[in-house]
Amino acid sequence: MTPEQMRDASLLELFSLEAEAQTQVLSAGLMALERDPAQADQLEACMRAAHSLKGAARIVGIDAGVSVAHVMEDCLVAAQEGRLLLRAEHIDALLRGTDLLMHIATPGDPNGEALVPAFLQQMASLLDPGAAPAAPPLAPAVPDAPLSPPASALPAIEAEAEAAVPRKSGKRAGEGGERVLRVTADRLNSLLDLSSKSLVETQRLKPYLATLQRLKRMHGQGMRALDGLKTQLEASGQSPEVLDALAQTQRLLLETQQILQQQAADLDEFGWQASQRAQLLYDTALACRMRPFADVLTGQSRMVRDLGRSLGKQVQLQIEGEKTQVDRDVLEKLEAPLTHLLRNAVDHGVELPERRLLARKPETGTIRLRASHQAGLLMLELSDDGAGIDLERLKRNIVERGLSPADTVAQMSEEELLSFLFLPGFSLRDKVTEVSGRGVGLDAVQHMVRELRGSIGLSQVPGQGCRFQLEVPLTLSVVRSLVVEVGDEAYAFPLAHIERTLEVAADDIVQIEGRQHFWHEGRHIGLVAASQLLNRPTVQGEASSLRVVVIREREQLYGVAVERLVGERVLVVMPLDPRLGKVQDISAGALLDDGSVVLIVDVEDLLRSVEKLLSTGRLERIEHGVQGARGASRKRVLVVDDSLTVRELQRKLLSNRGYDVAVAVDGMDGWNALRNETFDLLITDIDMPRMDGIELVTLVRRDQRLQSLPVMVVSYKDREEDRRRGLDAGADYYLAKASFHDDALLDAVVELIGSAQG
Numbered sequence: 001m002t003p004e005q006m007r008d009a010s011l012l013e014l015f016s017l018e019a020e021a022q023t024q025v026l027s028a029g030l031m032a033l034e035r036d037p038a039q040a041d042q043l044e045a046c047m048r049a050a051h052s053l054k055g056a057a058r059i060v061g062i063d064a065g066v067s068v069a070h071v072m073e074d075c076l077v078a079a080q081e082g083r084l085l086l087r088a089e090h091i092d093a094l095l096r097g098t099d100l101l102m103h104i105a106t107p108g109d110p111n112g113e114a115l116v117p118a119f120l121q122q123m124a125s126l127l128d129p130g131a132a133p134a135a136p137p138l139a140p141a142v143p144d145a146p147l148s149p150p151a152s153a154l155p156a157i158e159a160e161a162e163a164a165v166p167r168k169s170g171k172r173a174g175e176g177g178e179r180v181l182r183v184t185a186d187r188l189n190s191l192l193d194l195s196s197k198s199l200v201e202t203q204r205l206k207p208y209l210a211t212l213q214r215l216k217r218m219h220g221q222g223m224r225a226l227d228g229l230k231t232q233l234e235a236s237g238q239s240p241e242v243l244d245a246l247a248q249t250q251r252l253l254l255e256t257q258q259i260l261q262q263q264a265a266d267l268d269e270f271g272w273q274a275s276q277r278a279q280l281l282y283d284t285a286l287a288c289r290m291r292p293f294a295d296v297l298t299g300q301s302r303m304v305r306d307l308g309r310s311l312g313k314q315v316q317l318q319i320e321g322e323k324t325q326v327d328r329d330v331l332e333k334l335e336a337p338l339t340h341l342l343r344n345a346v347d348h349g350v351e352l353p354e355r356r357l358l359a360r361k362p363e364t365g366t367i368r369l370r371a372s373h374q375a376g377l378l379m380l381e382l383s384d385d386g387a388g389i390d391l392e393r394l395k396r397n398i399v400e401r402g403l404s405p406a407d408t409v410a411q412m413s414e415e416e417l418l419s420f421l422f423l424p425g426f427s428l429r430d431k432v433t434e435v436s437g438r439g440v441g442l443d444a445v446q447h448m449v450r451e452l453r454g455s456i457g458l459s460q461v462p463g464q465g466c467r468f469q470l471e472v473p474l475t476l477s478v479v480r481s482l483v484v485e486v487g488d489e490a491y492a493f494p495l496a497h498i499e500r501t502l503e504v505a506a507d508d509i510v511q512i513e514g515r516q517h518f519w520h521e522g523r524h525i526g527l528v529a530a531s532q533l534l535n536r537p538t539v540q541g542e543a544s545s546l547r548v549v550v551i552r553e554r555e556q557l558y559g560v561a562v563e564r565l566v567g568e569r570v571l572v573v574m575p576l577d578p579r580l581g582k583v584q585d586i587s588a589g590a591l592l593d594d595g596s597v598v599l600i601v602d603v604e605d606l607l608r609s610v611e612k613l614l615s616t617g618r619l620e621r622i623e624h625g626v627q628g629a630r631g632a633s634r635k636r637v638l639v640v641d642d643s644l645t646v647r648e649l650q651r652k653l654l655s656n657r658g659y660d661v662a663v664a665v666d667g668m669d670g671w672n673a674l675r676n677e678t679f680d681l682l683i684t685d686i687d688m689p690r691m692d693g694i695e696l697v698t699l700v701r702r703d704q705r706l707q708s709l710p711v712m713v714v715s716y717k718d719r720e721e722d723r724r725r726g727l728d729a730g731a732d733y734y735l736a737k738a739s740f741h742d743d744a745l746l747d748a749v750v751e752l753i754g755s756a757q758g
Contacts, residue, residue, distance in 0.1 A: 011059070011060045012060055012107060014060075015056050015057065015059075015060045015062070015065075015105055016105045016106060016107070018052070018053070018056045018105075019053060019056070019065075019101055019102055019104075019105030020102070020105070022049040022050075022052055022053050022101075023049075023053075023098050023099075023101055023102050024298060025045055025046070025049040026046055026049045026050065026072075026094070026098045026101075027095065027098055027299065027301070027302050028301070029042045029043075029045045029046040029049070030046060030091055030094050030095055030098070031301050031302060031305060033046070033086055033091065034086075034088070034091045034305070035316065037079070037085060037086040037087075040080070043076060043079055043080045044080070046076050046094075047073060047076040047077060047080060050069050050072040050073040050076060051069070051073050053065065053069040053101055054066055054069035054070050054073060057069060057104075062104060062105075064104050064113040064116045065101060065104045065105065067116060067120060068097050068100055068101055068104065068116060068119060068120070069097075069101060071097070071119075071120055071123045071124070071127075072094055072097045072098075072123070074123075074127060075090065075093075075094060075123065075126070075127055076094075078127065084127070089126065090126055093119075093122055093123055093126055095302065095306075096119060096122075097119060097123070100115055100116065100119055103115070104116075183288070185328075188285070188288055188289055191285045191288070192282070192285045192286060192288075192289065192477055193574065194285075195278070195281045195282040195284075195285040195286075196282055196285075196477070196572035196574070197591070198278045198281060198282070199275075199278040199279060199281075199282045199572065200572065200591040200592075200593070201278075202271065202274045202275040202278045203275070203593040203594070204593075204594065205267070205270075205271040205274070205275075206271070206593070207594065208267070209264070209267060209268055209271055212260070212263070212264040212267065213264065215260065216257075216260055216261065216264060219253070219256070219257050219260060220257070222253065223250070223253055223254070223257065226246065226249065226250055226253065227250075229246065230243070230246050230247075230250070233246065282572075286327075286475060286477060286478070287325075289327050289328050289329070289475065289477065290325040290326060290327060290328070290474075290475070291325070291326065291327075291328050291331055292322060292323050292324065292325060292326075293321060293322055293323070293324040293325075293326055293331070293371040293378075294319075294322035294323065295328075295331055296326075296331045296332075296334050296335050296338065297319060297322065297338075297369075300317060300338070300339065300342060301316075301317045301319075303339070303342065303343075304316070304317040304342055304346055304367060305317075307343060307346045307347070308346050308350070308365070311346065311347065312352055312353075313346065313350050313351075313352055313353065313365060314353055314363055314364040314365065315346050315350050315364065315365045315366075315367060316364055316365070316366055316367070317342070317367050317368075317369065318366060318367070318368045318369070319368075319369050319370075319371075320368070320369070320370040320371070321370055321371035321372050322371070324371040324372060324373060324378065325474070326371075326378050326474055326475075327473075327474060327475035327476055327477060329475075329476050329477075330378065330452060330472060330473065330474070330475065330476055333448065333451065333452055334380075334452070334472065336448060337444075337445040337448045337449055337470075338369075338380075338382070340444065340445050341382050341445060341468055342367065342369075342382070344442070345367045345382065345384040345386070345466070346365075346367070348386075348428070349365075349367075349384035349386030349387065349388075349465060349466055350365030350367070350384055350385075350386040351365070351386055351387050355387075359387075359463065361385065365384065365385060365386060366384070366385050367382070367383070367384045368381075368382070368383050368384075369381070369382050370382075373474065377454075377471050377472065377473060377474065377496075378470075378471070378472050378473070378474050379469070379470070379471055380468075380469070380470040380471075380472070381467060381468070381469055381470075382467070382468045382470075383465055383466065383467040383468070384465045384466055385464065385465045386465045386466065387462075387463060387465070388460040388461055388462045388463055388464060388465055388466055389418065389421075389428075389460045389462070389466060390428075390462075391414065391417055391462070393428065394417055394418075394420065394421075394428065395409050395410070395412075395417065397426075397428060398417070398420050401426070403420060403423070414460075418458050418459070418460070421442050421458065422442045422443050422446045422456075422458075423443060424443040425443075426442075426443070442458075449470055449472060450604055451604075452472045452473065452476070453472070453473055453476075453479065453494045453496045453497070454470060454471050454472030454473065454496060455470070455471050455496060456468060456469070456470050456471075457469045471496070473496070476573060477572065477573055478570060478571065478572055478573065479492075479494050479570075479571050479573055479590075479600065480494070480495045480496075480568065480569075480570055480571075481493060481494050481495060481568070481569055481570075481571050481590075481600060482495060482498055482501065482549065482565065482566075482567070482568055482569075483566040483567060483568075483569050483592070483598060484530070484547075484549060484562040484563070484564060484565055484566060485562065485563045485564040485566060486530040486531055486534055486536050486562050486563060487531050487534070487536025487537050487538070487563070488536075488537075488563075489536060489599075490566065490592065490596065490597070490598040490599070491530070491534065491562075491598065491599050491600075491601055492569065492571055492590065492598050492599070492600045492601065493549055493551070493560075493601050493603065494600065494601070494603065495568070497551050497552065497603040498549060498550070498551055499550040499551060499552045499557060500550050501547070501548065501549050501550065501565060502520065502547075502548045502550060502559070503545045503546070503547060503548070504518050504527075504545060504546045504548050504559070504561075505545045506545060506546065509527060509546075509622070510524075511647075511648075511651060511662075511663045515527075516528075516622060518548075518559065520550075523557070525550060525557045525558065525559045526556075526557070526558050526559065526610075527546075527548065527558075527559045527561060527622060528558060528559070528560055528561070528610050528613070528622075529560075529561050529622045530549075530560045530561060530562045531561075531563075532613070533560070533585060533606055533609050533610065533613075534585060534601075546561045546622065547561065547562050547563065547564060547565050548560065548561050548562070549562060549565075551603055551606075551607070558607065558610060560606075561622050569592065569593075569598075571590035571591075571592075571598065571600065572590055572591070573588045573589075573590060573600065574588060574589045574590055574591070575588050575589075576588060576589060584605060584609065585601060585602055585605045585606045585609055586599050586600065586601065586602055586605075587600050587601065587602035587605075588600045634658065634659065634660045634756055634757060635659050635660065635680040635681070635753055635754070635755075635756050635757075636659070636660045636661075636662065636677075636678065636679045636680050636681075637654050637659050637660070637661050637662070637679065637680065637681045637682075637683060637749070637753075638661075638662050638663070638664060638670060638673055638674065638677075638679045638681070638682050638683070639651055639654070639661060639662070639663045639664070639683045639684075640663070640664045640666070640667060640669070640670035640682065640683065640684040640685065640688070640693070640696065641663075641665075641683075641684070641685040641688070641714070642665060642666050642685065642687075642688040642689060643685070646685070646714075647663050647665075648663075650683060650714075650745065651663055653745060653746060654745075654746075654749065657746055657749075657755075657756055658755070658756030658757060659749070659756045660756075662677070662679070666688040666689050666690045666691060667684070667688050667690060667691025667692055667693060667695055667696040668690040668691045669690075670682070670684060670691075670696055671691060671696055671699055674700065674703075674706060674709075675703075679709065680709075680710070680753045681709070681710050681711075681712065681749060681752055681753045682696075682697075682700065682709055682710070682711045682712070683711075683712045683713075683714055683749075684696055684697065684711070684712070684713060684714070685713075685714060685715060686713060686715040686722070686726065687715070693713055693715070693726070694725060694726065694729045697711055697713070697726070697729040697730050697731050698729050698730065700730065701729070701730035710732050710733075710752040710753055711730060711731045711732050711733075712731065712732065712733040712734075712735060712748060712749070712752060713726040713731040713733070713734045713735070714735045714736075714745070715734070715735075715736060723736075732752060733748050733751070733752060735748055
């Protein structure tokens with residue numbers, strides 16, 4: 001590539017940056033002028049932006065850009081001088097020209113110069129309606145302008161283009177605007193990673209400082225002990241040599257004490273200074289990744305306005321908190337859900353002008369978007385002044401889709417009804433349009449928000465509008481977490497997914513449909529073992545209660561039993577090596593204050609693992625703390641029956657007699673329990689789904705470890721051939737449910753394995 005080609009390439013890139021900044025000024029100004037065409041400051045800003053783009057296009061030799069910017073400038077100057085009143089058609093055309101300039105400035109964009117003649121013709125007819133429409137030639141305003149500037153002009157042009165970014169924030173170069181330096185995202189990530197490691201490393205000084213303080217105390221105790229010894233020796237009349245040796249020892253210890261105190265003070269000061277600098281370094285590196293919330297709103301006001309006009313509505317977007325600082329990664333991931341919610345508000349929320357007038361509302365609908373910081377989170381509130389949600393129509397839709405019975409729907413609260421809007425494929429639109437009705441709706445928004453470790457809520461007032469509330473972290477680089485121990489290893493649950501933590505007594509855990517639950521505040525919460533989910537060994541203990549972390553999935557609560565709650569920590573996220581691929585149930589890693597590694601749990605993935613275990617019947621029962629509390633000598637019985645009533649009856653009878661009872665919902669569930677736990681007796685039904693009792697008994701007798709396990713069959717079938725089938729398969733006892741009573745079952749159990757404490 002020749003030097004001239006290199007020079008031209010750099011100029012085109014600079015022109016593209018200039019166009020990006022100036023078209024944003026044009027879009028914002030034109031949107032304001034649509035509401036009030038006489039705003040002199042906005043007319044001036046738009047005219048200057050068009051003038052700057054015309055000059056920049058002339059410098060780089062893009063004739064089409066010169067022509068488009070020139071005719072836009074003419075229109076704006078006419079409005080400034082009062083020769084033209086900007087109406088909706090003028091704003092439409094100027095916005096179209098703004099888009100066209102961006103196409104022209106984008107290298108390789110096919111929608112550039114080809115559309116210019118039609119645009120120039122449209123503008124000519126708007127500026128002079130009486131003139132015959134004719135497409136003006138695509139020629140620069142100064143025909144003799146060179147396609148490329150001389151090399152001597154290059155520094156000035158680059159300086160002008162570099163000032164584009166400060167102008168975007170309303171500051172001109174030389175008026176206090178900060179210099180802009182381009183740094184790759186990878187280098188910023190590396191800088192943040194190094195600074196976070198430095199911050200953690202400085203925390204490792206704390207144990208050394210604590211040890212030195214302890215050593216100082218022990219040294220002082222030793223000095224006092226020597227003083228006492230000296231007093232005793234003097235009283236006992238020891239020789240001067242002994243007393244001199246003791247005095248020499250005391251002098252040496254005093255010197256070491258002074259050195260120790262000085263070194264401890266110096267190390268303490270160094271540790272404090274190092275931690276302060278490391279914190280400042282990390283905060284500065286993190287600030288480099290932060291951008292104003294306004295950056296995600298580029299073009300959103302325009303999108304709301306254009307979509308509203310296409311639907312025959314008048315809609316304006318009002319934004320608060322544009323300067324709120326957010327991590328760039330969070331901003332990028334927020335763009336899609338925010339766009340969807342804004343389009344949803346325009347399409348579903350704001351009514352047509354005639355309906356708004358009938359409801360005594362302003363003809364123009366308003367959508368408000370507010371951003372703010374709160375407790376380390378970005379709080380977003382998006383509301384509209386539309387019609388709200390027709391709850392009766394929503395109820396009918398729920399029933400028609402078969403999602404819930406009509407009598408149940410009639411008793412649901414408003415919050416419960418609105419939660420259906422977040423289900424996949426749910427839509428209130430009967431017809432598919434370019435905007436709505438495809439079933440890709442709020443579930444996609446909720447999924448994207450949860451990927452950010454955030455949450456979303458919806459409320460509404462009939463006839464007055466809807467309000468969405470989003471909470472997401474300010475940065476993905478730091479996560480506030482609850483650190484727990486599972487299998488003697490540290491894991492972290494992001495606080496955004498935690499409903500609460502509890503200590504559940506072992507006696508409060510109940511079996512319902514083969515799953516463990518406990519009751520809390522009037523509702524039952526499913527209980528799962530973190531050790532099984534995370535493939536960690538179960539640590540048996542003597543505690544009479546379980547530490548439980550309650551996590552929420554929509555309206556469903558799950559309790560995850562852990563060994564110990566370490567406490568809340570602010571962790572610096574360290575992404576896993578991409579060569580590992582997706583690690584099940586884990587999203588990232590981090591370092592604790594002592595330098596040890598902690599894995600951050602992917603709660604969404606963890607919940608999917610719970611559902612998978614439930615659907616396959618492989619969810620293990622939690623015995624941690626329970627068995628130890630009740631005594632290891634108690635006999636354990638496994639009851640396998642697909643009838644909830646029979647299962648619970650047998651469990652209560654045996655539990656009241658002191659046996660430790662576990663239950664399974666069918667043969668497959670029972671077989672999994674037998675392979676993972678130890679029992680003294682198996683009681684099983686015959687007719688069950690997935691695996692019947694005969695198959696289960698057969699498998700037990702073929703297993704070398706289970707061959708000697710006593711087996712009792714309890715069945716409704718009281719025929720001799722059924723009894724023979726059970727006994728032939730290997731059962732030790734056959735009890736018919738038709739003749740079943742309490743004493744018969746208990747007597748049979750005692751006959752097979754003895755009493756509960758035997």
